[in-house]
Amino acid sequence: MELKSLDQFLDIARTKPKRRIIVAAAEDDHVLSAIHEAVKENIVTPTLVGNTAEINKIAKELGFDVSGIEIIEEPNKVAACKRAVSMIHDGKADIIMKGLVSTADFLRAVLNKETGLRKGGLLSHVGFFDPTAYHKVVALTDAAQNVAPTLEEKIGIIKNTVDLFHHLGVEDPKIALLAAVEVVNPKMQATIDAAAIVQMNRRGQIKGCTIDGPLAFDNAISAEAAEHKGVKSEVCGNADMLFVPNIEVGNVLYKSFTYFGGASVAAMILGAAVPIVLTSRADSNRSKLLSIGLAAAY
Numbered sequence: 001m002e003l004k005s006l007d008q009f010l011d012i013a014r015t016k017p018k019r020r021i022i023v024a025a026a027e028d029d030h031v032l033s034a035i036h037e038a039v040k041e042n043i044v045t046p047t048l049v050g051n052t053a054e055i056n057k058i059a060k061e062l063g064f065d066v067s068g069i070e071i072i073e074e075p076n077k078v079a080a081c082k083r084a085v086s087m088i089h090d091g092k093a094d095i096i097m098k099g100l101v102s103t104a105d106f107l108r109a110v111l112n113k114e115t116g117l118r119k120g121g122l123l124s125h126v127g128f129f130d131p132t133a134y135h136k137v138v139a140l141t142d143a144a145q146n147v148a149p150t151l152e153e154k155i156g157i158i159k160n161t162v163d164l165f166h167h168l169g170v171e172d173p174k175i176a177l178l179a180a181v182e183v184v185n186p187k188m189q190a191t192i193d194a195a196a197i198v199q200m201n202r203r204g205q206i207k208g209c210t211i212d213g214p215l216a217f218d219n220a221i222s223a224e225a226a227e228h229k230g231v232k233s234e235v236c237g238n239a240d241m242l243f244v245p246n247i248e249v250g251n252v253l254y255k256s257f258t259y260f261g262g263a264s265v266a267a268m269i270l271g272a273a274v275p276i277v278l279t280s281r282a283d284s285n286r287s288k289l290l291s292i293g294l295a296a297a298y
Contacts, residue, residue: 001169003137003240006130006266006290012168013043013296021277021292022047022093024084024109025077027054028100029062030281034288035097036064041289043296047093049084050100051075077101081109088117088274095295097277110276122146122156123271125278126164127254128294131261134221139165139173139241140257143250144278145269151193154243155206158197160270161241162209167298176220176239177213178249182231190214190245210235213243217253266290268298 013019021038023031026048032055038044048055049072059066074080081101087093096117098106110117125144130137141161146153158175165173177194184191194213201211212235218225223237244250257263265287269276275295279288 001171003128003168003170006128006137006264006293008137009128009168009266009290009293009297010041010043013293014041016297018043018045019095019296020045020047020093021095021097021295022049022084022087023097023099024049024081024106025099025101026050026071026080027058028281029058030283030285030288031097031099031279032058032064033062033285034279034292036062037285037289038292038296039064041293043293044095046070047072047087049074049080049087050077078105078109081106082115085109085112085115085117089115093274095275095277095292097292097295098279103278106278110272117272117274117276119271119273121271122153122160123269123276124157124160125267125269126161127265127267128290129257129261129263129265131257131263133261136240138221138239140250140253141241141243143244143247143254144267145247147247149246151196154193154197155200156271158206158209158211158243162206164270164298165240166208170240171208173209173240174235174238175209175211175213175241175243176215176235177211177243177245178217178220179214179245180216182214182216182219182229184214188214193245212236217242264290266294268295 021044027050047070052073124142126141179190184195191214200206212233220239226236
């Protein structure tokens with residue numbers, strides 16, 4: 001199976017039990033608009049934590065009837081994040097989403113070693129895009145969570161995302177390990193790590209996917225470019241996921257896809273006790289809805 005459209009996340013989510021999503025500091029018009037659409041898509045049942053008066057005001061402006069939705073009064077944004085995390089621990093929600101609160105405050109509550117949502121493994125960020133110049137949906141990791149991952153951390157990030165692909169019905173995702181060149185260069189750590197990861201994949205230490213690298217970006221997304229450079233690989237021109245060596249590369253690619261490529265994005269954080277929907281205010285309402293759909297599909 002291949003992912004041809006981000007709307008497939010909504011389709012997959014509708015085949016599963018309706019998820020319970022809790023929003024921390026929910027008094028945000030963009031987030032509430034996305035929650036409204038997700039409710040209409042029948043994929044989530046929300047709980048809203050935050051300033052009740054503001055939530056009701058925004059909901060009314062959106063035409064969003066929240067009379068049957070649980071709203072928990074907590075005007076302090078930091079406390080709202082802690083309350084949302086606590087409700088996850090109490091088994092009252094399956095997904096957590098950031099509202100009108102800084103990412104730092106939100107993640108501080110989510111990642112707290114004693115009371116947060118860590119479950120022992122590595123947390124990582126993944127985004128799925130639908131650029132018009134590519135023939136299918138492509139994932140990008142990690143553009144937001146891990147700054148300069150070690151080899152061990154890179155393996156953890158890959159395993160997180162492969163597990164997600166499997167839940168989405170993609171049994172053998174093709175992963176391109178990006179670098180500036182497509183040969184191993186002892187002076188470029190990204191190429192050395194890529195070679196090690198490819199060998200681990202071939203020997204069955206990393207399962208459930210096909211990995212190749214190092215690959216320059218053009219080789220990863222264009223079979224013609226790879227052929228021109230003499231690179232032979234089933235990943236080239238057909239990658240399901242682009243793996244970046246550091247957060248700077250990921251951040252630039254992420255924004256290039258959306259601003260230059262006109263792509264929508266669905267994104268989330270993996271590896272915690274529950275899916276974490278962490279969107280930017282710059283993300284479109286559609287991207288926020290698709291991110292909720294992705295989390296609900298997982």
